[in-house]
Amino acid sequence: xxxxxxxxxxxxxxxxxxxxxxxxxxxxxxxxxxxxxxxxxxxxxxxxxxxxxxxxxxxxxxxxxxxxxxxxxxxxxxxxxxxxxxxxxxx
Amino acid sequence: xxxxxxxxxxxxxxxxxxxxxxxxxxxxxxxxxxxxxxxxxxxxxxxxxxxxxxxxxxxxxxxxxxxxxxxxxxxxxxxxxxxxxxxxxxxxxxxxxxxxxxxxxxxxxxxxxxxxxxxxxxxxxxxxxxxxxxxxxxxxxxxxxxxxxxxxxxxxxxxxxxxxxxxxxxxxxxxxxxxxxxxxxxxxxxxxxxxxxxxxxxxxxxxxxxxxxxxxxxxxxxxxxxxxxxxxxxxxxxxxxxxxxxxxxxxxxxxxxxxxxxxxxxxxxxxxxxxxxxxxxxxxxxxxxxxxxxxxxxxxxxxxxxxxxxxxxxxxxxxxxxxxxxxxxxxxxxxxxxxxxxxxxxxxxxxxxxxxxxxxxxxxxxxxxxxxxxxxxxxxxxxxxxxxxxxxxxxxxxxxxxxxxxxxxxxxxxxx
Ligand SMILES: Cc1cc2nc3c(=O)[nH]c(=O)nc-3n(C[C@H](O)[C@H](O)[C@H](O)COP(=O)(O)OP(=O)(O)OC[C@H]3O[C@@H](n4cnc5c(N)ncnc54)[C@H](O)[C@@H]3O)c2cc1C
Ligand SMILES: [Zn+2]
Numbered sequence: 001x002x003x004x005x006x007x008x009x010x011x012x013x014x015x016x017x018x019x020x021x022x023x024x025x026x027x028x029x030x031x032x033x034x035x036x037x038x039x040x041x042x043x044x045x046x047x048x049x050x051x052x053x054x055x056x057x058x059x060x061x062x063x064x065x066x067x068x069x070x071x072x073x074x075x076x077x078x079x080x081x082x083x084x085x086x087x088x089x090x091x
Numbered sequence: 092x093x094x095x096x097x098x099x100x101x102x103x104x105x106x107x108x109x110x111x112x113x114x115x116x117x118x119x120x121x122x123x124x125x126x127x128x129x130x131x132x133x134x135x136x137x138x139x140x141x142x143x144x145x146x147x148x149x150x151x152x153x154x155x156x157x158x159x160x161x162x163x164x165x166x167x168x169x170x171x172x173x174x175x176x177x178x179x180x181x182x183x184x185x186x187x188x189x190x191x192x193x194x195x196x197x198x199x200x201x202x203x204x205x206x207x208x209x210x211x212x213x214x215x216x217x218x219x220x221x222x223x224x225x226x227x228x229x230x231x232x233x234x235x236x237x238x239x240x241x242x243x244x245x246x247x248x249x250x251x252x253x254x255x256x257x258x259x260x261x262x263x264x265x266x267x268x269x270x271x272x273x274x275x276x277x278x279x280x281x282x283x284x285x286x287x288x289x290x291x292x293x294x295x296x297x298x299x300x301x302x303x304x305x306x307x308x309x310x311x312x313x314x315x316x317x318x319x320x321x322x323x324x325x326x327x328x329x330x331x332x333x334x335x336x337x338x339x340x341x342x343x344x345x346x347x348x349x350x351x352x353x354x355x356x357x358x359x360x361x362x363x364x365x366x367x368x369x370x371x372x373x374x375x376x377x378x379x380x381x382x383x384x385x386x387x388x389x390x391x392x393x394x395x396x397x398x399x400x401x402x403x404x405x406x407x408x409x410x411x412x413x414x415x416x417x418x419x420x421x422x423x424x425x426x427x428x429x430x431x432x433x434x435x436x437x438x439x440x441x442x443x444x445x446x447x448x449x450x451x452x453x454x455x456x457x458x459x460x461x462x463x464x465x466x467x468x469x470x471x472x473x474x475x476x477x478x479x480x481x482x483x484x485x486x487x488x489x490x491x492x493x494x495x496x497x498x499x500x501x502x503x504x505x506x507x
Contacts, residue, residue: 019391034492038491041491042344043342043491044344045337046346071395
């Protein structure tokens with residue numbers, strides 16, 4: 001089973017967490033065009049490889065945090081807090 | 092050659108050693124009128140209907156692995172048309188009607204078995220929403236029936252209806268014309284049909300890029316077997332749609348998730364219908380070989396790994412045993428996953444993309460096997476004519492900008 005390391009509780013089974021999808025999305029201004037708004041709401045990179053995503057320790061402490069994870073191997077490459085900038089991952 | 096009882100007899104006389112291959116394996120030509128990316132059911136059906144309905148036969152289907160090696164060969168084979176909104180009802184019922192004639196159309200036994208599909212109600216609220224659903228379907232002219240608890244018990248004696256059942260069953264919602272079909276046969280049947288009409292089916296050929304002219308119009312594709320010129324491309328790559336879109340320079344409203352399924356060891360006939368419990372996230376049917384085919388809900392995090400996670404597996408097995416306690420001694424023989432292309436409204440996208448000449452068929456998510464005939468029919472139509480088929484008109488990429496979503500989350504089967 002995949003395990004994730006909650007910044008507050010440590011390493012736990014994937015079943016304790018809920019994935020909240022892509023992180024670092026920036027909400028466009030209210031004056032945005034329909035196209036920009038639609039893209040913000042629905043369109044994603046959906047990468048085959050490293051994905052920066054948010055997770056919540058839903059059946060634990062309840063906190064949100066960010067994860068850099070490979071969507072092919074499921075390797076977790078970095079765990080960092082909400083509000084932190086994206087990590088620099090070794091090439 | 093045509094398959095028939097006579098052909099079978101003739102084959103038997105020579106010990107079944109002289110059957111010709113069902114399709115050729117040609118070298119790719121330098122140029123095609125249309126190139127289809129993806130040799131799953133949707134890609135193969137698109138090629139078949141391009142040739143059959145539109146007379147366009149200079150067509151190649153490029154498949155990076157083997158035919159049906161994606162979701163088409165990994166799915167639990169449920170076909171049905173019990174969708175809620177009129178646009179979806181017309182789309183999926185058109186597909187089911189094509190399935191009803193498909194074995195004859197393709198001269199290939201797709202083993203369609205219209206054994207019915209029962210959706211269990213575990214609460215008063217389930218019953219109420221199901222009666223709304225069944226009435227809506229009836230208004231669309233599609234067969235739907237509400238069953239009482241007693242009727243469910245008579246149809247599915249293996250189901251636990253005892254007082255102590257973990258999930259009480261109050262009734263069910265049934266589509267009698269729904270059922271299952273053989274997944275490989277659907278892919279192979281369309282492949283053979285398309286090949287006979289002149290389509291080149293090229294396996295082990297991955298598309299690695301798109302070539303465009305100064306106006307941004309598609310002029311070809313780069314592949315692992317070289318460049319192929321073409322002015323029209325149709326993508327039918329399911330979980331890999333975003334990867335191909337990125338190669339072409341745009342994004343899709345798609346997220347790729349693993350969806351898993353499993354089969355038990357075979358046993359004697361025990362279940363002659365499809366039973367789904369949306370509340371618990373499991374559905375079961377029995378294959379013609381006797382295996383119990385069990386489908387799960389999504390592994391709810393983005394993934395391109397074709398394996399399911401243990402947590403979901405455990406949940407679906409527990410839910411199945413709560414419904415069918417007598418299955419508890421069965422061993423699971425195989426468990427696997429496919430990468431499905433999920434969109435926010437659980438409805439497909441069939442039509443043009445931001446790149447002129449490039450069309451896409453995707454977004455079927457957890458439920459596109461049932462839609463292979465109509466997905467192929469409508470993608471072929473837009474590739475051949477440049478205009479959307481009227482059945483596909485509502486299912487365009489632009490709905491994610493206009494907000495005209497068609498939310499079929501409930502009808503897509505399992506909660507996600
Ligand atoms: C476990 C599971 C259970 C399911 N159960 C059901 C069900 O009961 N009923 C139902 O209706 N639906 C079901 N589905 C969904 C259904 O399987 C899919 O919606 C449908 O098969 C999609 O068909 P397709 O032809 O679009 O995709 P696929 O069959 O996945 O074909 C896409 C093909 O594109 C190829 N490809 C990808 N990238 C490239 C490239 N760069 N170059 C060339 N080729 C490429 C892939 O190798 C693949 O063969 C299920 C899916 C899964 C995974
Ligand atoms: Zn925690």
